[in-house]
Amino acid sequence: MTLAYVFLAFLVMLGMMLAGMPIAVAMVAIGVVGGLVTFGMPLVESMGSVIWASLNQSLLTAIPLFILLGELLLRGGIADRMFYALSIWMNRLPGGLLHTNIASSSLFAATSGSSVATAATIGTLALPTLEKRGYPMGPALGSLAAGGTLGILIPPSVNLLVFGSLANVSVGQLFLAGVIPGIALTMLFSLYLLISQWGKHYGGEEERISFADKLRASKSLVPPLVIFFIVMGSIYAGLATPTESAALGVVTAIFFVWYGGRLNLELLEAVCINSARTTGMVLLVIICALMLNVTVSLTGVAQTLTQWVVAFDLSVLALLLILIVFYILLGMFMDVMSMLVLTVPVAVPIVMAAGIDPIWFGIFIILMCEIGLITPPVGMNLYVVHGVRPSGGDFREVMWGAFPFVIILLLFTFLLIAFPDIALWLPRNMMG
Amino acid sequence: MNGLIRIFSIIFGVIFFSLSFVVSLETLIRKLFNISLGGIDELSGYAVAVAAGLAFSVTLIQRAHIRIDIVTARLSKQKQAFLNWLASVSMAVLGVFCIWLAYGVLGDTVAYGSRAPTVWATPLVYPQAPWFLALLIFCLLSVYFAVQATRLLLRRDTEALNRDFGPRGAKEELREELEDIRHRDEEVVTP
Amino acid sequence: AAPASVRVLGQPVGSGAIQNDLEQPFFENFAERTGVNTQVRYSPVDTSGVSDAEGLRVLRNNLFGIVSLRLSQISGDEPTLLGFDLVGQNPTYEVARQNVDAYLPVADARLQERFNSKLLGVWPAGPQVIFCEPEINGLDDLRGKRVRVYDNILGNFMSGLGAAPVPLSFPETQQGIARGLVDCGVTGPSSANAAGWPEVTSYVYPLPVQMAMNGYAINLNVWNQYTEEEQAQLEAAFNELVDEIWAYSEELFEDASRCNTGGEPCVNGRAYSLTSMEVTEKDLQTVNEAVEATSLPNFIELCDRTNPSCSEDWKATVGANLGL
Ligand code: NA
Ligand code: NA
Numbered sequence: 001m002t003l004a005y006v007f008l009a010f011l012v013m014l015g016m017m018l019a020g021m022p023i024a025v026a027m028v029a030i031g032v033v034g035g036l037v038t039f040g041m042p043l044v045e046s047m048g049s050v051i052w053a054s055l056n057q058s059l060l061t062a063i064p065l066f067i068l069l070g071e072l073l074l075r076g077g078i079a080d081r082m083f084y085a086l087s088i089w090m091n092r093l094p095g096g097l098l099h100t101n102i103a104s105s106s107l108f109a110a111t112s113g114s115s116v117a118t119a120a121t122i123g124t125l126a127l128p129t130l131e132k133r134g135y136p137m138g139p140a141l142g143s144l145a146a147g148g149t150l151g152i153l154i155p156p157s158v159n160l161l162v163f164g165s166l167a168n169v170s171v172g173q174l175f176l177a178g179v180i181p182g183i184a185l186t187m188l189f190s191l192y193l194l195i196s197q198w199g200k201h202y203g204g205e206e207e208r209i210s211f212a213d214k215l216r217a218s219k220s221l222v223p224p225l226v227i228f229f230i231v232m233g234s235i236y237a238g239l240a241t242p243t244e245s246a247a248l249g250v251v252t253a254i255f256f257v258w259y260g261g262r263l264n265l266e267l268l269e270a271v272c273i274n275s276a277r278t279t280g281m282v283l284l285v286i287i288c289a290l291m292l293n294v295t296v297s298l299t300g301v302a303q304t305l306t307q308w309v310v311a312f313d314l315s316v317l318a319l320l321l322i323l324i325v326f327y328i329l330l331g332m333f334m335d336v337m338s339m340l341v342l343t344v345p346v347a348v349p350i351v352m353a354a355g356i357d358p359i360w361f362g363i364f365i366i367l368m369c370e371i372g373l374i375t376p377p378v379g380m381n382l383y384v385v386h387g388v389r390p391s392g393g394d395f396r397e398v399m400w401g402a403f404p405f406v407i408i409l410l411l412f413t414f415l416l417i418a419f420p421d422i423a424l425w426l427p428r429n430m431m432g
Numbered sequence: 433m434n435g436l437i438r439i440f441s442i443i444f445g446v447i448f449f450s451l452s453f454v455v456s457l458e459t460l461i462r463k464l465f466n467i468s469l470g471g472i473d474e475l476s477g478y479a480v481a482v483a484a485g486l487a488f489s490v491t492l493i494q495r496a497h498i499r500i501d502i503v504t505a506r507l508s509k510q511k512q513a514f515l516n517w518l519a520s521v522s523m524a525v526l527g528v529f530c531i532w533l534a535y536g537v538l539g540d541t542v543a544y545g546s547r548a549p550t551v552w553a554t555p556l557v558y559p560q561a562p563w564f565l566a567l568l569i570f571c572l573l574s575v576y577f578a579v580q581a582t583r584l585l586l587r588r589d590t591e592a593l594n595r596d597f598g599p600r601g602a603k604e605e606l607r608e609e610l611e612d613i614r615h616r617d618e619e620v621v622t623p
Numbered sequence: 624a625a626p627a628s629v630r631v632l633g634q635p636v637g638s639g640a641i642q643n644d645l646e647q648p649f650f651e652n653f654a655e656r657t658g659v660n661t662q663v664r665y666s667p668v669d670t671s672g673v674s675d676a677e678g679l680r681v682l683r684n685n686l687f688g689i690v691s692l693r694l695s696q697i698s699g700d701e702p703t704l705l706g707f708d709l710v711g712q713n714p715t716y717e718v719a720r721q722n723v724d725a726y727l728p729v730a731d732a733r734l735q736e737r738f739n740s741k742l743l744g745v746w747p748a749g750p751q752v753i754f755c756e757p758e759i760n761g762l763d764d765l766r767g768k769r770v771r772v773y774d775n776i777l778g779n780f781m782s783g784l785g786a787a788p789v790p791l792s793f794p795e796t797q798q799g800i801a802r803g804l805v806d807c808g809v810t811g812p813s814s815a816n817a818a819g820w821p822e823v824t825s826y827v828y829p830l831p832v833q834m835a836m837n838g839y840a841i842n843l844n845v846w847n848q849y850t851e852e853e854q855a856q857l858e859a860a861f862n863e864l865v866d867e868i869w870a871y872s873e874e875l876f877e878d879a880s881r882c883n884t885g886g887e888p889c890v891n892g893r894a895y896s897l898t899s900m901e902v903t904e905k906d907l908q909t910v911n912e913a914v915e916a917t918s919l920p921n922f923i924e925l926c927d928r929t930n931p932s933c934s935e936d937w938k939a940t941v942g943a944n945l946g947l
Binding site: 017048052057058116121243277284337383388 | 526605
Binding site: 039041042043045046049050053170238239290293294295296297298 | 630666670671672673674676677680681684685686798801802803
């Protein structure tokens with residue numbers, strides 16, 4: 001397999017995708033054509049076993065379960081209540097409610113695997129109050145868009161699951177690796193707001209709430225925290241596999257929704273439909289990526305590319321810098337799930353050949369996805385936050401509001417490169 | 433189509449809610465009483481394989497399979513319509529291709545009387561038959577949509593093509609998300 | 624004439640010394656080793672994108688011309704292959720070799736008929752013994768314990784002892800023991816050593832229950848392209864490779880057994896300090912009797928359904944060897 005053919009195939013596939021063909025179709029088409037040209041019919045036939053064997057592999061079971069968990073917490077109103085509880089405590093800080101955006105995004109992220117749901121929910125709840133109290137819209141919108149990206153870094157994360165299944169690394173370890181970077185990034189976002197909003201206070205007319213009332217409202221923080229600790233605690237203590245922890249999370253979430261008096265058939269139906277839709281979307285691209293992967297593996301594309309990259313004799317740092325540029329560019333034009341399934345099977349062998357830990361690389365690539373979510377022109381979270389603004393406005397306001405957070409994400413990526421243990425310490429010290 | 437979405441989603445939900453309960457139960461009694469039910473892994477693998485086909489269909493009906501619309505959004509309505517038709521037909525080709533592959537797998541399984549290499553030694557035809565059926569539904573739906581799209585193309589009905597076969601896009605996703613939030617607002621948020 | 628090139632599906636990279644030291648070098652120097660001028664493209668199964676349970680299917684459709692078959696993984700498609708390694712039938716390397724030689728023609732005929740392929744040789748990964756975290760002094764102590772198993776026959780044997788068999792894939796097992804998902808696991812000492820099982824277990828009970836058999840098979844369309852002379856050369860080369868593996872497997876087994884229990888010399892593995900429990904006469908007998916008591920009835924039930932002469936053939940070959 002010569003390099004020229006590999007690049008040609010990649011360009012054709014990218015072309016099909018940009019022409020609006022379903023991502024899944026573009027991948028399989030290239031896989032089939034490549035397979036037919038090199039190995040003929042037997043290779044194409046053996047893709048069938050991929051559809052069976054990969055679906056029927058216990059790792060993938062966790063994906064629908066975590067999607068279901070996030071949907072339950074969202075549609076069950078648990079996330080909404082959590083936001084109100086946090087906002088009561090946070091409005092005294094410089095920058096006030098802006099911290100609520102970050103903190104509740106982060107806590108919401110700890111229970112949900114999706115960034116869009118995070119940004120849409122928090123945005124809808126926060127923006128009317130922020131506008132009413134005269135907060136500057138740039139930082140307000142930016143913090144919402146950026147806070148939403150934490151959803152895919154702080155576990156559970158569907159994107160990390162997808163990375164794990166494509167790169168063949170332990171999802172439990174990936175989840176653990178996401179915890180400290182997630183917390184650190186939350187604090188960096190907050191620190192930036194604290195500094196940039198120093199001395200500014202907005203909204204004098206806020207109501208005084210008694211301490212007792214504050215405590216009472218804080219009860220709403222219990223369910224998301226309990227679920228986070230059940231899910232991550234059982235993985236950390238080695239009591240459960242990711243699939244089992246997801247199942248425990250779902251059962252606990254059903255209990256809380258029932259306890260909150262919201263468990264009814266209408267809710268369950270909405271949860272099922274949304275989960276089925278998201279699951280179908282995610283699993284189809286994974287299956288098709290794995291079908292493409294049969295051709296990629298057998299024709300030795302990854303080896304060819306790895307040898308090509310190795311021949312440049314780059315330092316690890318130079319390789320990572322190139323990858324950062326590559327992913328930022330890709331992330332501008334591609335949604336993050338497509339970016340993951342498309343690059344992981346090829347990128348992981350390359351970075352492993354350079355001696356980079358695949359667990360660390362999982363966190364690195366998720367940071368790249370987070371940047372992709374808030375960079376134009378294709379930046380899902382930017383659209384979402386823009387869309388939930390009650391009084392409308394210029395899209396550029398969201399874009400520029402999010403820009404400082406892109407810089408923070410980049411700086412944090414460099415920090416992660418300098419201190420890999422930010423990600424790797426926790427999984428290494430996993431119990432058992 | 434809404435009826436189909438409901439039926440598939442409910443089956444999907446029943447599968448995964450029951451799986452959650454069974455897996456949780458197994459995890460708890462394993463920890464508390466040192467008893468393993470065994471075979472749960474195998475069972476959950478089969479559950480995902482079957483549920484995935486149904487989920488593909490739900491996603492398909494809701495036009496939520498991932499497509500990139502950054503370039504196409506800037507094209508003329510006619511070009512958009514043509515590309516939407518092409519996307520729909522290509523999805524049908526994928527559906528047919530998948531069912532052809534699945535037929536091969538199931539055929540081999542029947543011919544060899546294959547069993548899972550597990551303690552249960554489950555004859556694989558039992559989980560693979562519903563798996564095949566779920567993929568077949570996905571395939572038939574994708575072909576049905578492709579036929580519809582082709583009709584619209586022949587009628588040169590650009591507007592309908594873009595409306596019914598365009599990518600779902602962020603706007604639509606957001607609109608539904610907002611509807612749900614408003615709906616929740618009424619019952620939940622008023623403390 | 625000889626095919627210009629053949630694709631080979633190998634053992635997984637992570638499977639250890641046999642793949643690394645013997646199998647891969649053999650296929651990488653195929654022309655020299657066989658004297659047949661064919662280019663080989665060797666892909667270990669875990670880097671190939673196909674699952675190791677598909678071994679026979681990708682061999683039959685000639686995606687791979689030669690496959691290093693993992694018999695217990697592919698037994699779902701062809702249960703006749705289980706007959707190489709019923710629990711208790713191969714207590715020593717010597718007996719195992721006799722049984723393999725006797726059964727090979729039976730399995731070969733079956734693969735020719737159903738999978739259009741020829742079996743060139745069968746070799747053992749090595750005796751599969753029991754590793755436990757809680758102390759065990761014999762098979763009786765397995766009652767109530769959760770034991771990782773890798774196939775149906777072993778699972779039923781464990782059930783028969785009162786243990787709860789848990790099917791786990793090999794890579795998951797080390798973590799599984801660490802987390803208390805299972806108490807014990809069955810595998811070969813060198814695989815256990817390579818995967819760090821001694822870090823999470825304290826005891827090893829070196830009672831060989833199975834041998835973990837593997838084999839080389841070639842697609843008949845590929846095979847028939849060779850002249851008779853070339854076929855003879857190939858057969859000789861594969862026989863030589865398989866003989867080497869048999870000897871190396873035994874060497875590795877002894878070395879790894881020493882490594883795991885802190886013995887000397889320890890050449891191929893890491894040194895650990897597991898406690899090795901003395902194998903009791905009674906347990907040896909239990910495993911011996913398991914052939915007739917549990918694994919043969921189990922095998923008959925699985926196999927005769929798809930291959931009516933299956934158990935008769937087994938009795939005429941391996942059974943006769945064992946004096947059953
Ligand atoms: Na998350
Ligand atoms: Na972007």
